[in-house]
Amino acid sequence: MKFVSTRGQADKVHFSEAVAEGLAPDGGLYLPEEFPDLSKFINEWQNLNYSELSYEFFKLFASDIDLGILQKIVEDSYSEFSHPEIAPVLSLNSNLKVLELFHGPTLAFKDFALQFLGNLYEEQIRKSGKNLTIIGATSGDTGAAAISGLLGKKGVRVFILYPNGKISPLQERQMTCTGADNIFPLAIEGTFDDAQKSVKEIFSDLDFKLKVGLSAVNSINLARILAQSVYYLFAWLKLDQKERNQTIFVVPTGNFGNVFAGWLLSKMNIQIKGFRVATNQNDVLHRLFQSGEYSLEKVSPSLAPSMDIQVASNFERLLYFFLDGNSEKLRDVMNEFSKKGKFCFEKFSIQGFSSSSVSDEEIPEIIKAVKNKYNYTVDPHTACAFKNLDPSAKFLILATAHPAKFPDVYTQSGLEKPSSPVLDSLLDKKIIKYPVGTSATEIRDFIERNY
Numbered sequence: 001m002k003f004v005s006t007r008g009q010a011d012k013v014h015f016s017e018a019v020a021e022g023l024a025p026d027g028g029l030y031l032p033e034e035f036p037d038l039s040k041f042i043n044e045w046q047n048l049n050y051s052e053l054s055y056e057f058f059k060l061f062a063s064d065i066d067l068g069i070l071q072k073i074v075e076d077s078y079s080e081f082s083h084p085e086i087a088p089v090l091s092l093n094s095n096l097k098v099l100e101l102f103h104g105p106t107l108a109f110k111d112f113a114l115q116f117l118g119n120l121y122e123e124q125i126r127k128s129g130k131n132l133t134i135i136g137a138t139s140g141d142t143g144a145a146a147i148s149g150l151l152g153k154k155g156v157r158v159f160i161l162y163p164n165g166k167i168s169p170l171q172e173r174q175m176t177c178t179g180a181d182n183i184f185p186l187a188i189e190g191t192f193d194d195a196q197k198s199v200k201e202i203f204s205d206l207d208f209k210l211k212v213g214l215s216a217v218n219s220i221n222l223a224r225i226l227a228q229s230v231y232y233l234f235a236w237l238k239l240d241q242k243e244r245n246q247t248i249f250v251v252p253t254g255n256f257g258n259v260f261a262g263w264l265l266s267k268m269n270i271q272i273k274g275f276r277v278a279t280n281q282n283d284v285l286h287r288l289f290q291s292g293e294y295s296l297e298k299v300s301p302s303l304a305p306s307m308d309i310q311v312a313s314n315f316e317r318l319l320y321f322f323l324d325g326n327s328e329k330l331r332d333v334m335n336e337f338s339k340k341g342k343f344c345f346e347k348f349s350i351q352g353f354s355s356s357s358v359s360d361e362e363i364p365e366i367i368k369a370v371k372n373k374y375n376y377t378v379d380p381h382t383a384c385a386f387k388n389l390d391p392s393a394k395f396l397i398l399a400t401a402h403p404a405k406f407p408d409v410y411t412q413s414g415l416e417k418p419s420s421p422v423l424d425s426l427l428d429k430k431i432i433k434y435p436v437g438t439s440a441t442e443i444r445d446f447i448e449r450n451y
């Protein structure tokens with residue numbers, strides 16, 4: 001299996017190269033050249049546990065990795081999850097289910113991809129004998145998960161940019177209290193989008209990239225997307241056969257990585273009724289699906305900070321399919337978008353997608369309502385998925401983070417404060433972070449001194 005760039009001006013690559021590159025050399029994102037038909041494996045895969053399923057799935061894509069090694073990478077990646085099922089599915093009632101994705105080491109769904117990516121990087125270093133420099137921008141959870149996935153690994157240094165003061169104090173502690181000397185949390189003055197922009201710019205400096213052995217952990221990395229497809233499949237296989245093609249997955253969305261990973265399964269002949277893109281008040285994607293206009297507004301900090309994003313970098317992958325794989329047209333759209341901050345499609349509808357948006361006023365109300373109705377506590381991101389659900393339709397909600405990661409919203413709304421021993425243990429540790437300017441030059445200089 002090979003992978004192509006959305007922008008159509010880069011060579012096709014194997015899985016390991018696509019993972020190592022992150023962004024393709026033409027500035028595009030990698031996608032599989034073709035899609036396997038998974039429907040023929042359904043019976044065989046029905047009763048597999050999480051790592052077994054993940055192994056079978058990746059065998060189809062990671063054809064350049066030795067099978068024994070792939071198996072070990074997958075097993076290691078899910079060995080530190082605290083729930084025996086890794087990704088348990090709970091029923092709130094007969095029509096409403098929750099897929100809990102927060103039992104990994106940093107208590108958010110990003111662990112699924114980043115534990116795996118960390119192990120892939122380790123294998124790459126072992127094989128090539130070359131060190132790696134990992135860089136990523138985070139609105140909170142990605143950074144913590146990336147750091148956890150790469151903590152103490154030999155031959156790799158990790159530089160994570162985050163907007164100073166704009167992530168939760170506990171998220172900051174998860175990144176800055178590790179004590180590991182290969183980890184550099186960079187607190188920048190600016191927003192997540194500023195950080196992401198600098199990361200993209202640094203990547204376009206090919207000399208620098210080569211010199212420090214640069215790779216990315218952003219949700220643009222192909223391995224992350226595919227690793228996330230696995231839990232959709234795992235949950236889908238757990239549904240009764242007659243529910244499978246009737247269930248809509250509701251996905252709290254920021255960068256569009258998570259929901260895109262689910263949608264990819266429909267390209268692999270898995271029958272899913274639909275996907276609902278659930279945004280917070282930063283609703284660029286909701287507006288797109290409503291009106292066809294993809295346009296930037298200022299990021300407005302919300303109670304669901306990991307979704308405080310305007311430029312949804314994985315959107316380019318969906319766009320590729322929307323434009324029937326026409327890379328030339330895609331380059332035009334992306335160019336115009338990057339010049340004007342907006343692009344108007346006559347209509348942007350893709351079969352199966354719907355969307356919703358939740359204001360900050362609504363989030364605590366939803367948390368309370370869900371608690372009262374189902375005696376279940378959701379985090380502020382997951383809360384966004386509960387808006388306007390038709391009680392007669394079947395929904396499966398992705399619970400993206402553990403409520404204890406975002407305690408303030410509960411104390412402010414007079415609710416019981418959720419807790420987690422993993423997070424409590426961070427409170428007496430020392431914070432180590434590096435304040436750095438937002439420009440690509442300042443960040444590059446810092447890396448140059450520390451890689």
Ligand SMILES: *Cc1c(COP(=O)(O)O)cnc(C)c1O
Pocket residue numbers: 108109110141142219252253254255256257258259306307381382400401
């Ligand atoms: C990252 C994150 C999201 C958004 O996921 P995307 O892949 O960026 O759409 C939602 N909820 C939580 C808790 C997150 O950490």
